Amino acid sequence: MSQTQRPRTPKRKIEAGLHSAIIVNQPMVRNFSTGGGHSPGDTLVEGDEKIVTKKWQGYPPENLNVVGKPQPPLAEVAIPRYTGKAEYATRISFPNMLFAKLLASPHPRARVRKLDATKAAQMPGVAYILSAQNAPKTYPFPEELFFQGSIVAIVAAETEDLAEDAVEAIDVDYEVLPFASSLSQIMSGNAPDLSQGRGQRRGNTAPSVVQYGDVEKAFQDADIIKEFTYYYAGGVVAPLQPCGSVAKWDGDKVTVWGHGQGIYPPRAIIARGLGIDPKNVRFINKWNGGTFGGVRQASEKFYPWVAYIAKMTGRPVKLTLTKDQELAHMQVKPENIQKFKVGAKKDGRIVVCQREYFVNNGERSGGGGGNGGRSELYLHVVPNWKEIGHDYRTNSMTIGASRSNMQQEFKFGWEQMMDEMAEAVGMDPVQFRLLNVQKPGTKVSLASGGPTMAPVPEIENGFLTYDSFASVEVMEEGMKAIGWDKRNSVPGGNPGRVKRGFGVAMSQHHAGRVGYHEGEVGFERVVKRGGADVYESEIELNAEGNIILRFAQPDSGTNHGTGIAMAIAEILGFTNLRHIRLLWGDSDLAPPAPGWNSGLTTQLQGGALCTAADKLRKDLLNRASELLKVDIGRLQIRDAVISSKDDTKKAVTFAALARSNEGRVIRQHASCCHPGAIGRAMNRGIGACFVEVEVDTWTGNWRFIRAAYCHDTGNVINPLLAEADMNGSLVQSSQVATEAIPWDREFPGTRHFSVGYLSYRLPTIMDVPEQTQVFVNSLEPRWYFGTKGFAETAIGAPPGAIANAIYNACGVRIREHPITKEKIMAGLKAKAGRA
Amino acid sequence: MMRYSRRNFLKAAGAGITLTAIEGESLFAAVAPPLPTPITKERATFIINGKPLVAEYEARTTLWEVIAVKLGLTGTTRSCNRASCGACSVLIDGTPFYSCHTLAMEAAGKKIFTIEGLGDEKNLHPLQKVGYLYMAADCGFCTAGWSVTAKALLDKNLNPSADEVKSALAGHICRCAAYSAIVRTVVDTAAVLRGEAEII
Structure with a gap:
């Protein structure tokens, strides 16, 4: 049969569209009313302050032509990624460019007694060596090398190999100082004092206590009191693009190509570091090969030095950190211990919770460590609360945002605690959460939010009132999507060698940390107050x-x-x-x-x-x-x-x-x-992650089979991009459950010892579960088209959900991160021994 | 402290040591040659995307450095520089290689295929068009690597199953985890190349 005679079957059409995501639309006119209520027109009157905000900002989310329709990203941004032309800093190249390499401290804590670069300076191709001796006074090198990987010298040479040759030829005489890098080291009796005189205990900043309600009385009134301890070992984002930058001078103006999440903040750092007018600094950063919150530091602290070397040599300079150096400078998820004491009534209501935490804060002590933003308190009703915090300064990497800030590392414990409490009161974990979760219209008080709530207009009354808060819906829709009814009623109760189980966990992040736009009363007031971004x-x-x-x-x-x-x-x-x-x-x-x-x-x-x-x-x-x-x-x-x-x-x-x-x-x-902190009653979404896992009870091996992550998203502007982003978040976040930063063998608890990505295993294409993202279109009335931000909110739950699912599958509770097959096996053996 | 690195690995290999030890730290440290390292000049022609290009390099220079730095074809990205993520992949005579751990001299005179050979914005390969529609790249840093490996797979197998795609791309880390979209992209690109599907 010839080609022309063959009956033509219509060709399948390849087009952009959702793969497996589900959108659940909620009614546009809500059946509840808070803080002054929704008036029928296009204005929303909030609270006693009567802050007039345009409802939907004048653009009601009906009859939309573009918003809400899945479509691929703008070609000018996305196509270069497929053709190899996206201008990451690593792709910037000039014909006469020098390559810079870093000499990093091999010690967790040391001082440079003497640095001799004479031999290195005579090496072939070496153009410039920067160290504490000749660093610009406006931007000196650190005096004390406070963590392994701290900067000692930078060499610029004709090729990377020649620069590395010279780095190896620099003679450094280190005064090695006593160090404490891990929580166990800093909490031990003989830890060195790293507090810089600020702490009450060795190496410690002052313990903090936050409290509201009557905790002691609540414990007396509680029917069931339980205590739990959880440990999280630490994590890092490891984006693929190596951190680095390129600097090039043109007269008295410098252009720097960088890697991070902003343009003006790094530009200011460069100007300050070089003592020049910011007008003479052009900062370019259009594409990044991933940043995930953790990159900024590892790139930006080097910009002034790279620019300085470029100035001194009169040639463009490119610095690329090796992966192990980069991870020493990147922000990490902190190692922590959480101890809970929780009291509940027989009917399952939590009446009191006490949390004591111990956090390895790394080099930069005190900065946003343990309190986790207390986002759990925006999600759950905890009428009486006491928190005792211990933030330790250690000889370890700086902590901070690392594919969300203060979520997975604390929710790994919190969400397991919720499961264990559910079991203690004899309730299904979903029903227990539904009973204790904040509901729409709930007023979150200034006291319960503690210091994370800033005095901005909407909370001058002392509370925030959320209108759009789909806490119940995300649980109900998630249950449907995963098939929660198939869950084991008895943990480990399924017969056979390979057992399946289901788990759930919730996430929410910096509730309502959003702002105001020009034209809103809040905008004028916040800007007038000063200090607003x-x-x-x-x-x-x-x-x-x-x-x-x-x-x-x-x-x-x-x-x-x-x-x-x-x-x-x-x-x-x-x-x-x-x-x-x-x-x-x-x-x-x-x-x-x-x-x-x-x-x-x-x-x-x-x-x-x-x-x-x-x-x-x-x-x-x-x-x-x-x-x-x-x-x-x-x-x-x-x-x-x-x-x-x-x-x-x-x-x-x-x-x-x-x-x-x-x-x-x-x-x-x-x-x-x-506004600089939590301040506006606009929720940034809630996530409920439901997972199904399979545990081989003969080997301890487990498999992540399926996940349904249900998000309170507001009106999703582009569901195609949202689905792609959320799928990635889920896989990234599930890896947080199973991997801990592998520490240097010589100095346990210090720098990530990186053998490529083999010692800190990143998920591959073989590790991806079947995923369903569910978007609950909960319509935030205070913002354009009813949208709300949900990228980071919807990432915190998977580690806790996986731990809970493993427990449901085989009856083994992993309270000590990371989840490994050895720990599952040990738990199974202990369980068998008890039986 | 000893770092595992390409440089140390190459130094050890250059010193004629057989790398049998598993606990290799002291072994690597012992064989590091005295500094300064002598620079050896090499010169060769590389057939990159069909064009013969001449580069000068040292014996220790990697193929990635020749392609992306010496010859200025910056599309091929280098990430881990430890042969573990696949971002720097190129095809040598049709087979995917991690160019960060391939010496330039090993590829001298051979046919090399990089992302620039797949297609540019005016003439996109179906793999790039379908990938764009399916969101197979978030940040895009790994895209150049898995794209050429996928091309190698499609050159040999025009009807791969999802499992075959996964197994072909298992050596590529996508940190944004666009994996499910990548699998669909390669499977459906094959359908386009077979003439059974068309891109809207």
């Missing part, structure tokens, strides 16, 4: 009829530019993104803004752009009204044409409006601000 943005219409968005934030695979562009397209009446262009990640092209973090980018940077687009829309309507002699109320916008609703022949294009502006672009500017 202000995200600026610009939007332009040019003579070609294209809309240009200018904003600072680098893209780490986050694709926030696309999410923002979709909201802008909707505001400006487009049905697609063909006319939207981005200018981002370059301090010469984008207006000032702080860096991005905490899943706030689409809301804060995006909110600034939405506000600017709103201004532009009004501006264009005014111009069209004048030109067409039609009342503004009778005009409509559709795909770059403004026309009269009554006579569509009366029309003008965006391009024509721009051209009639005397050849100048039509530009609008707007800002959003971040």
Whole structure:
């Protein structure tokens, strides 16, 4: 049969769309009302303060053309990733460029007594050696090498190999000092004093106590009191792009290509470090090969030195850290111990919780360590609370954001505690959580939030009231998606060698840590108060009829530019993104803004752009009204044409409006601000992660089979990107359960000893479970299109959920991180011994 | 303290040591040659994406450095530099290699295929088009590596199962974990190449 005679079967169509995610839409008009309630119009009156906020910011999420439709990211951002042209700092190259390499301290704690670089300086190809002796006074090297991997010298040479040769030829005489790197070392009686005079105990900052309610009385009243201890060993994000930067001078101006989550903050560091005017620093960072919150430090502390070497040599310089050096400078998830004492009533209500924590804070003591943001208190009703914190300064890496901040490392314990309490009161873990979870409309008090709540307008009454808070829905939808009814009623109760089990855990992060946009009363007040982070943005219409968005934030695979562009397209009446262009990640092209973090980018940077687009829309309507002699109320916008609703022949294009502006672009500017801490009653989403695992009771091997992660997302702007992001989050976060930072063999508890990624195993394509993401469209009335940020909120639960599922499968509770087959096997043997 | 690194590995290999010891730290340390290391000049032609390109390098220089630094084809990214993540993969005579741990001299004169050979923005390969539609890249740093390995798979097998794709790409770490999208991308690209599917 010839080709032409063959009956043609229609070709399968390949197009962008959701793979397995489910969207659950909630009703738009909510059946509850809080803090003054929703008035029928487009305004929302909040609290006693009567802060007037436009409901949906004037754009109700109905009849949308762009927002909510799955589509691939903007080609200008995403296609270069597939063609090898995305400009990561590592891809920046110049013909006469020098390559810099780092000499890092091999000791957990030391001082440099003497450094001799004479021999190294004579090595072939060496152009410059920077050490404490010749570092700029404005940006000196550290005096005390406080952790393994601390910086001792930087060598710039013609090739990387020649630079490394010279690094090895530098003679350093170290004065090795007593050190304590792990919790067990710093908590031992003979630990050195690392407190710099601040601590009451050796190596310790002062223990902190936070308390509300009457804890002692509550314990007396409780029917069931249980105590639990959990240990988390530490984790690191390990993005693929090696940390580094390139610096190049042109006269008295320097351009630095970096790797991080902001443009203006590193630019300020460079200017300060070199003692020059920030105007003379251009910072470019458009694409990143992953940052996950942890990268910033490992890149930015080197920028001034790289720029300095470039200046001294008169040549462009590129620094690339090796993976083990990079991990020493990257922020990590801290090692910690959590001790709980929990009291509950017979009916399952938690009445009191006491948490004592011990956190290995690393080099930088005290910075956002143990208290975990107390996000658990925004998620669960704990009427009486006492927290005793011990934050230890140690000779270890700096802690901080590391694919979310203070979530997995504390929720590994908290979510197991919830499961163990459920068992103690004889309840199903889901029912126990539903009983104890915060409900919509619940007032979260300033006292219960403690110091993480800042005095911003909405909490001047002493509490926050959440409207959009789908805590019940995420549990119910998650149960459906995983098939919770198939769970073992008795842990380990399934017969046979290979046993399956189900687990659940919840996540929530920095509840409501969002801001205000220009035009809101809160914005003016927060900015006036001072100290607010202000995200600026610009939007332009040019003579070609294209809309240009200018904003600072680098893209780490986050694709926030696309999410923002979709909201802008909707505001400006487009049905697609063909006319939207981005200018981002370059301090010469984008207006000032702080860096991005905490899943706030689409809301804060995006909110600034939405506000600017709103201004532009009004501006264009005014111009069209004048030109067409039609009342503004009778005009409509559709795909770059403004026309009269009554006579569509009366029309003008965006391009024509721009051209009639005397050849100048039509530009609008707007800002959003971040109040600096929790302050606005806008929830950033809740996650409920349901997992199914399989445990081989003969070997202890276990397998992650299936996960359904249900998220309180608000209106999802681009479900395709959301699904991709959440799938990645789930796999990354599940790895947190099973891997601990592998410590240096010579100095246990110090630097990550990296043999590639073999000693800290990252998930591969073989490790991915079947995933279903469920998005509960809970509609946040206070923000554009009912959206809320949920990227980071929806990542904390998997380690706890997996531990709970393993317990359900085989009856072994792993309270000591990481989960390994050896620990499962030991638990099974102990259980068999007891039986 | 001893670091495992390509440099030390190559030094040990260059000194003619058979690497049989598992606890190899002291072994590596013992054979590090005295400094300064003599620089050896090499020169060879590499057939990269069909074009003969001449590079000068040292005997110890890796293929990655020749491709991405000396010849300026920066599409191939290097991540771990320890032959464990696959980001730097290129094809040598059709077979995927980690270019961070392949010496340039091993590939001299051979046919090398990099991401630049797959397709550019004006002429995207179906693998790139389908990947774009399916979100097979978040940050994109691993994309150049797995893309050329996937190309090698599709050159040999135009109808791979999901399991065959997984096994072919098991040596590639995607830290953003776009794995499920990557599997679908390769399976469906094969359908496009077979003429059974079309990209909208």
